[in-house]
Amino acid sequence: MSKTSMQQTSPASATELNRDAEDYSTTPEFIYGGPFIKVDKPSPFLNVATPINLQLQGSFKKSFAYYSLKERMPVILTKVIDYVSREGSKIKSASGGTDDDLHSFIQYVSKLKNDLVTNKKYDLLTVDTPEAKRWNQWIESCDAQTYFMNTWVFTECYVYRRLREGCELIKGLANFDPFDEQKDQSFNNSMEPMCVVAEKLLTMLPESDKDKRKADFISLLKICLWSNKCDLSLSMGEQVTLKNEGVKTTPSRDVLDPFQMVLDLKDKVLVDDSAKIADLVVTRAESFAKAIEGNTSLKAKCSCNRLATSAGVPLCPQEEKPAEAPAPAEGEQPAELPPCPAKFTIPQDVMFDIVCDNSGYELFTDLCLAHFLIAQKVVQKVRFHVKAIPWFVSDVTPRDFKYVIGSCANGNYKREIPPEHKPEPAEGEAPAEPEPPRVISADSLRQLGGQWEKFVQDGVFEVLSDDFWTSPHVYKDMKRYDPDLYRKLQFATCVLFKGDLNYRKLLGEKNWNPMTGFEPALQGFMPAPVAALRTVKADLICGLPKGKADQLNTIDEKWMEKGDYGVIQVCAKCEPLKVSERPCPLYGDTCRGTVCQ
Numbered sequence: 069m070s071k072t073s074m075q076q077t078s079p080a081s082a083t084e085l086n087r088d089a090e091d092y093s094t095t096p097e098f099i100y101g102g103p104f105i106k107v108d109k110p111s112p113f114l115n116v117a118t119p120i121n122l123q124l125q126g127s128f129k130k131s132f133a134y135y136s137l138k139e140r141m142p143v144i145l146t147k148v149i150d151y152v153s154r155e156g157s158k159i160k161s162a163s164g165g166t167d168d169d170l171h172s173f174i175q176y177v178s179k180l181k182n183d184l185v186t187n188k189k190y191d192l193l194t195v196d197t198p199e200a201k202r203w204n205q206w207i208e209s210c211d212a213q214t215y216f217m218n219t220w221v222f223t224e225c226y227v228y229r230r231l232r233e234g235c236e237l238i239k240g241l242a243n244f245d246p247f248d249e250q251k252d253q254s255f256n257n258s259m260e261p262m263c264v265v266a267e268k269l270l271t272m273l274p275e276s277d278k279d280k281r282k283a284d285f286i287s288l289l290k291i292c293l294w295s296n297k298c299d300l301s302l303s304m305g306e307q308v309t310l311k312n313e314g315v316k317t318t319p320s321r322d323v324l325d326p327f328q329m330v331l332d333l334k335d336k337v338l339v340d341d342s343a344k345i346a347d348l349v350v351t352r353a354e355s356f357a358k359a360i361e362g363n364t365s366l367k368a369k370c371s372c373n374r375l376a377t378s379a380g381v382p383l384c385p386q387e388e389k390p391a392e393a394p395a396p397a398e399g400e401q402p403a404e405l406p407p408c409p410a411k412f413t414i415p416q417d418v419m420f421d422i423v424c425d426n427s428g429y430e431l432f433t434d435l436c437l438a439h440f441l442i443a444q445k446v447v448q449k450v451r452f453h454v455k456a457i458p459w460f461v462s463d464v465t466p467r468d469f470k471y472v473i474g475s476c477a478n479g480n481y482k483r484e485i486p487p488e489h490k491p492e493p494a495e496g497e498a499p500a501e502p503e504p505p506r507v508i509s510a511d512s513l514r515q516l517g518g519q520w521e522k523f524v525q526d527g528v529f530e531v532l533s534d535d536f537w538t539s540p541h542v543y544k545d546m547k548r549y550d551p552d553l554y555r556k557l558q559f560a561t562c563v564l565f566k567g568d569l570n571y572r573k574l575l576g577e578k579n580w581n582p583m584t585g586f587e588p589a590l591q592g593f594m595p596a597p598v599a600a601l602r603t604v605k606a607d608l609i610c611g612l613p614k615g616k617a618d619q620l621n622t623i624d625e626k627w628m629e630k631g632d633y634g635v636i637q638v639c640a641k642c643e644p645l646k647v648s649e650r651p652c653p654l655y656g657d658t659c660r661g662t663v664c665q
């Protein structure tokens with residue numbers, strides 16, 4: 069940590085929370101000549117782990133939530149301050165900010181950190197945007213409005229939203245991402261495994277028979293699972309690279325092969341629904357393809373075939389406003405209005421959705437899976453849902469998406485691995501032919517990157533960054549807070565949620581009995597089949613077989629906090645929005661589209 073930032077932050081000490089027992093009892097008082105009476109106020113902190121069926125919260129002192137809010141988040145914020153102090157000149161020239169801007173930002177972040185460690189009440193956001201207003205409405209509606217007393221995920225999201233506000237309020241830093249350097253560095257540190265995966269992926273792309281396609285789909289899902297180990301929020305911003313766990317090699321010949329890693333970590337996958345996901349995506353994609361093919365009636369209604377607005381397709385100009393029906397001439401039938409696009413149930417393309425988590429190597433693997441599904445003609449389009457603002461340190465933003473694809477397209481890497489040392493030939497034996505060195509290069513990576521750039525241009529890959537993903541809400545509440553997004557997801561063959569944060573939001577941040585099924589834990593969030601790939605980095609889980617959680621607790625009581633274990637889960641059931649839950653966003657309450665009944 070730089071000296072400068074230490075001097076500038078002067079935060080309240082994190083140990084203040086350790087004095088919570090003192091904080092919540094009054095000092096003895098002298099009451100009109102009477103006795104000294106010690107009055108204890110009950111401490112809101114409890115010396116327990118999160119009880120079953122409650123939401124995770126910083127008030128449970130033996131929980132990861134408490135530790136995270138007290139130790140991890142302040143470090144993350146300190147590192148932001150450090151970065152700004154250390155790289156001031158670079159940040160100023162990239163963003164156009166001034167010294168005063170940087171100083172104001174550091175002060176803003178210092179206050180935020182101070183408020184967090186002293187468990188202050190949330191401040192309202194002061195930026196004036198509809199999205200900030202929605203945040204404020206939510207804050208005002210919360211029963212508990214302090215950092216440790218509200219649900220953990222809410223507080224964490226709030227801190228990242230406030231960090232963003234720190235930039236929004238300062239004109240010269242409006243586009244500044246405090247984590248850009250860490251994210252880019254993490255991408256660059258993973259060049260070798262990316263080259264290895266890229267080379268193998270190229271062999272998986274030519275259309276293959278059903279069985280091979282399924283096997284490749286499954287191994288790519290597992291590559292995507294373990295790439296979730298590489299997140300910079302759990303490591304508090306320290307670089308994380310994949311490691312050859314338990315494999316002994318000579319350093320000069322040591323090559324990390326993520327496909328080998330999938331095999332080595334087989335027993336660490338606690339629930340493995342990967343085969344189910346592969347079957348389900350293919351079957352559903354086939355029926356979507358048929359439905360689109362047979363959807364002649366809707367096509368006939370719009371000259372440009374762009375009526376499936378809620379499937380994520382931009383409105384065609386003539387659809388932007390529902391035309392007022394012209395008054396019919398005498399004796400004529402009233403003209404038909406175009407149908408309300410929000411009511412369509414058939415998308416334009418067969419799509420697969422990925423709700424992304426981390427940038428860098430993890431995003432690279434997501435792109436590989438997407439490319440595979442396109443190349444195998446399982447789907448025609450992949451929608452990537454990313455964060456609109458910097459989030460949980462390493463989450464993908466639209467800038468990162470562009471950066472990763474561009475860096476793959478221009479990737480540069482070469483390493484020669486010397487051949488294995490052969491023993492000297494026995495006397496009279498001919499010496500063995502010398503083996504050529506293995507060369508790991510970025511050739512395949514560049515080829516993929518170039519193709520991905522083209523996919524983005526052609527709309528085969530689409531990047532969406534709805535505000536909902538950076539709202540505090542858990543996913544069971546999406547119907548209520550963002551029915552349009554829920555409806556948009558309904559058009560996917562499957563929605564794949566990556567990572568720990570998405571998993572926490574899928575489970576409503578509740579400490580379920582670990583044997584609760586994935587489906588009940590989703591609590592009605594079923595816009596399309598929902599799949600989750602998550603390495604376990606927070607103390608909640610579902611869908612485990614009987615006795616498994618206890619067994620893991622005896623092996624390592626911190627097994628849920630390190631990302632060493634993973635789950636691949638799916639819920640095939642879908643629950644589309646009900647008519648009562650689907651307001652007509654485009655046509656309003658008086659929606660008169662011909663199919664709006």
Ligand SMILES: O=P(O)(O)OC[C@H]1O[C@](O)(CO)[C@@H](O)[C@@H]1O
Nearest residue numbers: 299301302567568569570605606
């Ligand atoms: O990148 P992921 O997998 O969403 O993980 C985010 C990390 O942040 C946390 O959500 C909390 O800070 C942890 O649960 C997890 O370690």
